[in-house]
Structure formats: structure tokens, C-alpha cells
Amino acid sequence: MGFRLPVGHRRSAEVTPDGIDVVEMKRRHLKAVVAIEQKVFPSPWSIALYLSEIAQSGTRAYYVARSGGELIGYAGLMMAVGEGHVTTIGVSPDWQRRGVGRLLLLTLARTAIARGASDLTLEVRVTNTGAQALYHEFGFAPAGIRKNYYAEVHEDAIVMWAHAIQTDEYAQRLAVIAQRLGDLRTALPGSSDAAGPSGSSEAAP
Numbered sequence: 687m688g689f690r691l692p693v694g695h696r697r698s699a700e701v702t703p704d705g706i707d708v709v710e711m712k713r714r715h716l717k718a719v720v721a722i723e724q725k726v727f728p729s730p731w732s733i734a735l736y737l738s739e740i741a742q743s744g745t746r747a748y749y750v751a752r753s754g755g756e757l758i759g760y761a762g763l764m765m766a767v768g769e770g771h772v773t774t775i776g777v778s779p780d781w782q783r784r785g786v787g788r789l790l791l792l793t794l795a796r797t798a799i800a801r802g803a804s805d806l807t808l809e810v811r812v813t814n815t816g817a818q819a820l821y822h823e824f825g826f827a828p829a830g831i832r833k834n835y836y837a838e839v840h841e842d843a844i845v846m847w848a849h850a851i852q853t854d855e856y857a858q859r860l861a862v863i864a865q866r867l868g869d870l871r872t873a874l875p876g877s878s879d880a881a882g883p884s885g886s887s888e889a890a891p
Contacts, residue, residue: 706786708793711740711748711760718757719750722778728838731774739773747797751777751786761790763797770798770851772808788820789867795824795860799851806851809843811836821846825859 711719716733723730739762740748751759759777763770772794777786798806806824809832810817825848835843850856 706751706753706758706789708749708751708789711750713737713740715750715757719760722760722776725779726776747794749790749793751790753781759786759790761794763794765798765801765803768802768804770794770801770803770806772806785867788863791820791824792860792863792867795851804850804852806848808846809835810846811839811841812844813841818844818846823863824848825851825856
């Protein structure tokens, strides 16, 4: 299962809205998640597929981002043999370029570390240079090409990896990103010591 990003998503100037929080994805969120899917992806996932994913809590971690009562984005992670695979990130069109994708990716990176992953990987369209710039912030580097990986848009994928994510150096990288977001939390969503809503800033997604 590969990383998915809406077609045409590009890097833009930073803004810092307040009041965004991230929580674990639950069944009750799926109608809103799929509504965003249908707006931003040419081949949207179904509610049934998401039900299957969130049911596999031992090897999966899915989150949603909210502003007030509105679900504005979501992201997923699959764990396999000490590696974390980013499966999807989707952001509502009204909330793109406002830090939501960066906050979700930060959450996935923290989750992968907490679950013992040594490396992170994802796929990204070759033309999506804005998203690639964001992934470089998280330490991702190109490692190969998958031909016609995004068949629905006839595009190849760049396979990207971030290695040694358990190190102090990588922890510092995430701390810098968190400061940019105004998100100083160190706990994962659902933890008793997690802070409240945070502001955010974004390039892409």
C-alpha cells in the first residue's frame, strides 16, 4: 500500500491557524474521511477499506486532524519488520497549505518511533516537488523509482526513505519541525499527557 497525495498539490507560503488537534481515527470518523477522499483522490478508498485498516491496530496507526468539530485531514501508518510505511495523507481542499499535512506527518513519525521502527518510507509522485520538499524536512531521501505506480494519473513514484529515526539527531529534527508548527507536544494522540490544540504551518501537503 503506497503513500497517496492529492493530484496537483504544491508547496506554498506558510500560515499558522490555531485550534488544530490530532486524534486516533475511529469508525465514527470514516464518513467524513471518505468525503475528503472523494474530493482529493482520483481513486478514493472506501469506508470498508478504512474499517479493515483501523481494525489492524497491531500493525496500523490512523489519525484524523480536526478544527473545532470539523474533520479536516487524516493519515495512516503501516508497521512491518521494524519499518514504518506511510500509507496515506489527505487534507480537505479548504485546509490545504495550512500545516495540516505537516502536523499529521509529524504524528506518524512519532508513532513509528514509539513502536520501535528504525526507518520510515513512502512513495510520492515524481512531479510533486512541493511534497518532496516537505519530506526532505523529515529526513526522507530518494531511493528508487516505481514505474507507473500511480496508474490513475499515469505517473511514476519516487520511493523515499528516512533512516535512523531512533537517534538523537532525528529527535532534534522532529523538535525543529514541531517548533515550526507551534506544536510542542511530545506525547502521542490519546496519551494522558498530550497537550491541547496547537497551531500549525505548512508547505505541502
